[in-house]
Amino acid sequence: MNFTQRQKQIVEIVKSKEPVSGDVIAEELGLAKSTLRSDLAVLTMTGVLDARPKVGYIYSGLEPQSLLFEQFNQYKVADVMIQPVIVYPDTMVNDAITSLFMYDVGSLYVADSTSKSLIGVVSRKDLLRSLIAGQAEKTAVAIVMTRMPNIIAVTPEMTVLKAAELISNHQIDSLPVISSDDQVIGKMSKTNIIDLLVELSSEEDA
Incomplete structure (x- = not known):
């Protein structure tokens, strides 16, 4: 599975502004926070982003092609x-x-x-x-x-x-x-x- 263009944009925003809240990410993209919920879920569940309570999203350093991402995506x-x-x-x-x-x-x-x-x-x-x-x-x-x-x-x-x-x-x-x-x-x-x-x-x- 490859990231969507919007998911890639989210990763770049987090890289440049970390730690950053979901509200800020949504504002940067001109979208409602609720619209980004599934994208943020994908990015955090695969370990590319780390969500920290009261802090925001942090970039973990992993990329879509990482072994972790590929292995995770293969599981049923x-x-x-x-x-x-x-x-x-x-x-x-x-x-x-x-x-x-x-x-x-x-x-x-x-x-x-x-x-x-x-x-x-x-x-x-x-x-x-x-x-x-x-x-x-x-x-x-x-x-x-x-x-x-x-x-x-x-x-x-x-x-x-x-x-x-x-x-x-x-x-x-x-x-x-x-x-x-x-x-x-x-x-x-x-x-x-x-x-x-x-x-x-x-x-x-x-």
Whole structure:
């Protein structure tokens, strides 16, 4: 994969003005900051830029043709996805909360009891809201979950880079991985992506 012209422009701006904020980059290009979100995600996820809280973007010294970039772009979701935590529509919120903390995850995927296909996602926030309302013992997750088709999902064949763009664009922590028949077969998270970058970076430095 090659960088787009706009992504190359962003890199040059950061090189000349680092550390620089997303607002300044957007102003330099005459665009809204939200328009650049996916570009900045690509550049940071591949390690070309380093995003530092309260500081801004820093140029890492890596170029698109670097070994890290090329290796990262070759990985598929299937290579790094992890096991999902699945519940069913009739699972009580109380039980879902137990699963949430038992497996230390931020969201649970809701599958149809018969077909096992993905029908919803329930987040930590959804569950805790029901708990605070005192309805955890009598409310099923089907009542509080986000339903299809309002769920962003990925397939095993999709590149990790594309998954990273989706996570950044939609400001979410993870994505369900679904098969051709919509069954949940995995989970793709920010942590998966960061772990992969750390591993590739270590190999490049060795």
